[in-house]
Amino acid sequence: GESVGLHLPTLSVQEGDNSIINCAYSNSASDYFIWYKQESGKGPQFIIDIRSNMDKRQGQRVTVLLNKTVKHLSLQIAATQPGDSAVYFCATLLSGQNFVFGPGTRLSVLP
Amino acid sequence: EPEVTQTPSHQVTQMGQEVILRCVPISNHLYFYWYRQILGQKVEFLVSFYNNEISEKSEIFDDQFSVERPDGSNFTLKIRSTKLEDSAMYFCASSEGTGRETQYFGPGTRLLVL
Numbered sequence: 001g002e003s004v005g006l007h008l009p010t011l012s013v014q015e016g017d018n019s020i021i022n023c024a025y026s027n028s029a030s031d032y033f034i035w036y037k038q039e040s041g042k043g044p045q046f047i048i049d050i051r052s053n054m055d056k057r058q059g060q061r062v063t064v065l066l067n068k069t070v071k072h073l074s075l076q077i078a079a080t081q082p083g084d085s086a087v088y089f090c091a092t093l094l095s096g097q098n099f100v101f102g103p104g105t106r107l108s109v110l111p
Numbered sequence: 112e113p114e115v116t117q118t119p120s121h122q123v124t125q126m127g128q129e130v131i132l133r134c135v136p137i138s139n140h141l142y143f144y145w146y147r148q149i150l151g152q153k154v155e156f157l158v159s160f161y162n163n164e165i166s167e168k169s170e171i172f173d174d175q176f177s178v179e180r181p182d183g184s185n186f187t188l189k190i191r192s193t194k195l196e197d198s199a200m201y202f203c204a205s206s207e208g209t210g211r212e213t214q215y216f217g218p219g220t221r222l223l224v225l
Contacts, residue, residue, distance in 0.1 A: 034213075043115075043202045043216030044154060089154060098167055099214070101154040 019077040023090035032093040115217035134203030
């Protein structure tokens with residue numbers, strides 16, 4: 001079955017540094033991936049997505065890298081800010097609409 | 112900016128009682144979803160809904176659960192006889208299209224079953 005997991009449950013970075021959050025998936029047939037940000041007391045918020053025909057996609061201060069060979073996904077946040085503090089989830093599309101979420105990584109930005 | 116809204120924000124109920132969680136998806140969206148997140152755990156897919164019928168559901172979505180779009184704006188999740196293990200945060204989401212379309216999540220309803 002599909003499973004999506006994260007290498008680290010928590011990550012602390014200094015303000016201004018770059019953050020890298022990792023995610024592994026098990027189903028090689030997964031072809032669409034999303035990173036969500038969840039702030040305390042709020043629902044998941046879409047950050048960036050990537051399809052399996054791409055290795056890299058950039059947004060504003062965020063970059064997602066996809067390595068299909070090792071089934072690994074990462075989210076890079078440049079110049080991390082206090083407002084980036086949240087739990088970050090990766091999710092992969094298992095079937096038509098069924099997204100499988102990872103357990104989440106809590107990012108803490110230190111002043 | 113359009114957003115998904117959910118009511119109530121918090122719901123406390125007794126075990127065995129029925130609860131209805133309400134959602135108002137973004138107005139031009141056609142696909143609607145319910146997810147749940149047990150405290151400290153990952154978000155889990157429950158069900159997706161399109162064209163007034165369930166299009167996909169997970170193993171969690173058993174006969175105790177049902178969804179409905181009673182009118183042109185609301186999308187509801189009903190739990191017929193709540194169990195202690197139903198305590199969780201329930202998120203509604205909507206999207207313009209299916210699958211690889213961005214899903215927009217509501218703020219969630221925190222359900223506590225006593």
